[in-house]
Amino acid sequence: xxxxxxVRARCGFWPRPQSLRGRFTIANVSFLAVGLVLAAAxxxxxxxxxxxxxxxxSLQSSRSAIAQTSLDARGLRQLCTLADLLGSKDxxxxxxxxxxxxxxxxxxxxxxxxxxxNGAAPIDAEQRALAAALPNPDKLAQGGxxxxxxxxxxxxxxxxxxxxGTIVVKGMRMNxxxxxxxxxxxVEGCVGVVLLALLAVGxxxxxxxxxxxxxxxxETASAISEGDLSRRVPEPTARNGSEEVEQLSGSLNAMLxxxxxxxxxxxxxxxxxxxxxxxxxxxxxxxxxxxxxxLQLYEKGMLDADEQxxxxxxxSAEALRMSRLVDELLALARLDDRPALRFGPVDLAxxxxxxxxxxxxxxxxRPVTIRVSEDAAVLGDEAGLxxxxxxxxxxxxxxxxxxxPLTVEVGAEGDDGIHLTVSDGGPGLASADxxxxxxxxxxxxxxxxxxxxxxxxxxxxxHALVQAHHGSVRLETAPGAGLTVRVTLPVVSRHLxxx
Numbered sequence: 086x087x088x089x090x091x092v093r094a095r096c097g098f099w100p101r102p103q104s105l106r107g108r109f110t111i112a113n114v115s116f117l118a119v120g121l122v123l124a125a126a127x128x129x130x131x132x133x134x135x136x137x138x139x140x141x142x143s144l145q146s147s148r149s150a151i152a153q154t155s156l157d158a159r160g161l162r163q164l165c166t167l168a169d170l171l172g173s174k175d176x177x178x179x180x181x182x183x184x185x186x187x188x189x190x191x192x193x194x195x196x197x198x199x200x201x202x203n204g205a206a207p208i209d210a211e212q213r214a215l216a217a218a219l220p221n222p223d224k225l226a227q228g229g230x231x232x233x234x235x236x237x238x239x240x241x242x243x244x245x246x247x248x249x250g251t252i253v254v255k256g257m258r259m260n261x262x263x264x265x266x267x268x269x270x271x272v273e274g275c276v277g278v279v280l281l282a283l284l285a286v287g288x289x290x291x292x293x294x295x296x297x298x299x300x301x302x303x304e305t306a307s308a309i310s311e312g313d314l315s316r317r318v319p320e321p322t323a324r325n326g327s328e329e330v331e332q333l334s335g336s337l338n339a340m341l342x343x344x345x346x347x348x349x350x351x352x353x354x355x356x357x358x359x360x361x362x363x364x365x366x367x368x369x370x371x372x373x374x375x376x377x378x379x380l381q382l383y384e385k386g387m388l389d390a391d392e393q394x395x396x397x398x399x400x401s402a403e404a405l406r407m408s409r410l411v412d413e414l415l416a417l418a419r420l421d422d423r424p425a426l427r428f429g430p431v432d433l434a435x436x437x438x439x440x441x442x443x444x445x446x447x448x449x450x451r452p453v454t455i456r457v458s459e460d461a462a463v464l465g466d467e468a469g470l471x472x473x474x475x476x477x478x479x480x481x482x483x484x485x486x487x488x489x490p491l492t493v494e495v496g497a498e499g500d501d502g503i504h505l506t507v508s509d510g511g512p513g514l515a516s517a518d519x520x521x522x523x524x525x526x527x528x529x530x531x532x533x534x535x536x537x538x539x540x541x542x543x544x545x546x547x548h549a550l551v552q553a554h555h556g557s558v559r560l561e562t563a564p565g566a567g568l569t570v571r572v573t574l575p576v577v578s579r580h581l582x583x584x
Contacts, residue, residue: 105299106292113288114281121277125270132269136262137241141230144243147255152245187240187256189216195252215240215256222252232259239263298330302337314345365414372403372410414542427466433503433574434461434495440474441493448487458496463503463574465554470574473550476543477507477570485511489567502556502576508569514562522560523548547572 189212190198197208197216218235219225225244233240233256242256301319308316318334318341379396382388388396434457441453463470481491494506514522522544547570551558554574561569 106289106296109292110285110288114285117284118277118281121273121280125273125277128273129266129269133262133266136265140241140257140259140262141243144230144241144255144257148243148245151247151253151255187212187215187242187254187258189254189256191216191222191252191254193250195222198251211235211238215242216254219244219254222254225254226252295330298334302334305337305341309341309344314341314348317341365410369407369410372407375403376400410542428464429467430462431465431467431470432461433463433470433505434458436467436471437474437493437495437505440471440478443475444478444482444491448482450487451482452488452490454490454492456492456494456496458503460497461495461503463554463576465574469550469553473547473572474505476547477505477572480543481507481509481511481568485509485567497576502573505572505574506569508567510567513564513566513568514560515564519560519562523558 189208192198195216197213214235215233218233219242220231220233222244223246225231225242226246230241230243233242239259240256241259242254244252244254246252298318305316305318317338320331320334379400383393383396437457438455441455444451445453478491478493481489485491489510491510492506492508494508495503497503524545548558551572551574556572556574558570558572561571
């Protein structure tokens with residue numbers, strides 16, 4: 086047995102990661118974060134390479150300048166002393182400049198030596214540490230700039246060999262490069278965090294707006310599951326909808342309309358079936374009670390000879406009434422099951438003349454007017470159409486006075502088919518009764534049921550048979566204005582498959 090799925094409650098503005106909005110937001114933020122990391126790495130690497138290139142260019146320029154001179158270590162010290170004496174009053178400015186510029190002179194043994202002769206610029210600890218950290222001065226003098234790690238500091242250095250074999254090392258500190266790269270990393274990190282936050286908020290807001298139609302669909306489905314079959318999915322607006330969502334919404338509404346129609350029709354059919362069973366039981370109960378009562382009196386010998394004859398006649402009449410009722414119920418049941426009627430050409434004019442002749446034999450005093458077209462062939466089942474005409478004329482015979490006029494018309498009605506119109510001069514029907522004429526067991530005058538012997542199924546059978554012939558039937562009536570029934574049936578030329 087499957088466990089019921091847990092209901093995911095909303096938790097304010099921020100959804101749970103399991104929600105579609107949350108997943109969209111996380112995916113967008115993740116993609117942007119990866120892009121920002123790659124972009125930041127590329128920009129930092131490019132900046133570092135550019136700065137290192139600038140340092141290397143400056144170092145190579147200094148190396149080339151020293152290499153192009155013909156000085157040796159002694160000449161370099163004399164030049165340093167002379168420049169210091171000519172350009173400075175205190176005799177130490179040039180020496181300090183040499184110290185700050187990380188210029189180191191290595192003798193042939195690789196030991197750092199003073200740059201100036203007067204000792205104004207002695208070798209300090211930083212220069213000694215850098216000289217000790219040099220990997221291979223001879224090899225360095227043959228190549229380009231390299232990075233040297235001296236303790237916690239890094240230097241970019243080049244070397245050049247003088248004429249006497251002395252090696253001059255020119256270096257530049259990389260703390261400025263590291264500071265610039267670190268600052269760039271912090272700036273890009275802060276900008277990335279801000280961008281990710283803005284993207285998260287924007288993505289979540291857009292997802293909420295774009296996915297709001299799906300939430301409406303969920304709410305609609307919940308309302309329908311609770312019994313509100315008239316609920317429909319709201320049409321998405323241009324701001325929060327899309328073509329796919331609009332198509333889905335339209336398809337769901339069409340499906341919901343069909344479901345509502347099917348459920349409504351099923352409920353109506355169930356109600357009609359219950360009413361039909363109740364009415365049928367009621368119609369059968371009365372004649373059965375009469376038959377049982379007469380039989381009990383006859384069995385107990387409580388009837389004399391004349392009363393016995395009358396009782397037998399009543400039993401026979403009630404049995405005939407029940408038989409007719411059962412036949413009509415069976416006819417309606419077969420029509421509800423859509424039987425395969427035998428369709429073929431039927432001369433409706435001839436059929437009407439025969440039925441009118443039967444009515445004239447039963448009620449010779451009734452004035453009857455017949456207007457029949459020569460070409461009145463319809464496509465249908467002859468037995469069923471004969472029952473339609475018979476029920477319509479029988480309805481006139483039973484429910485109108487014997488001297489009320491009757492008009493029967495049969496003729497073509499354009500391309501719509503052949504029409505059969507039966508008009509009587511009877512009392513007519515009220516609008517409420519006219520709306521229920523085709524309901525089963527409906528009688529406008531229930532108190533006359535015993536006199537007429539009808540069960541209120543004649544017009545229901547007419548309606549069912551006309552529908553089975555792909556036709557239509559409608560009424561025109563008013564109190565005191567008689568009743569007109571117009572039946573339209575398809576012509577022979579129209580091809581209709583049997584029902």
